Amino acid sequence: MDLSNMSASDLRNLQEQIKRELKKRESQDLQKAREQIFAIAQSVGLPLKDLVASGNRNKGGTVAARYRNPADSSQQWTGRGRQPKWVKEALDAGKSMDDLRI
Numbered sequence: 369m370d371l372s373n374m375s376a377s378d379l380r381n382l383q384e385q386i387k388r389e390l391k392k393r394e395s396q397d398l399q400k401a402r403e404q405i406f407a408i409a410q411s412v413g414l415p416l417k418d419l420v421a422s423g424n425r426n427k428g429g430t431v432a433a434r435y436r437n438p439a440d441s442s443q444q445w446t447g448r449g450r451q452p453k454w455v456k457e458a459l460d461a462g463k464s465m466d467d468l469r470i
Contacts, residue, residue, distance in 0.1 A: 435468040444470070 371379065409416045433444035437454045445452050458468055 434470060435465065436470050438468065 374382070406416055431446045431448060434447040435445045435455065437443035437452075437458070440454070443452065443454050445455060455465075455468065459465070
């Protein structure tokens with residue numbers, strides 16, 4: 369196809385046809401991939417919802433607290449992130465992290 373002989377209007381029309389065709393093919397490819405994934409999950413006896421959920425198991429979960437303020441048991445810390453003020457104060461007062469461990 370020689371594009372240099374086409375008018376600007378014809379080129380724009382061709383561009384729109386290409387966009388529509390690409391969108392159609394992407395949709396078909398996505399549907400085909402879904403069907404293949406479903407077939408694989410079904411062949412091994414795995415419910416699709418378990419397959420989809422398996423990638424998110426370690427995201428957004430809670431972590432158990434490891435340290436507790438001896439002066440106020442409602443104040444706890446997992447040991448991750450920035451130290452709370454009460455931890456810093458306890459360490460400055462001569463306590464060790466083991467003294468704060470739950």
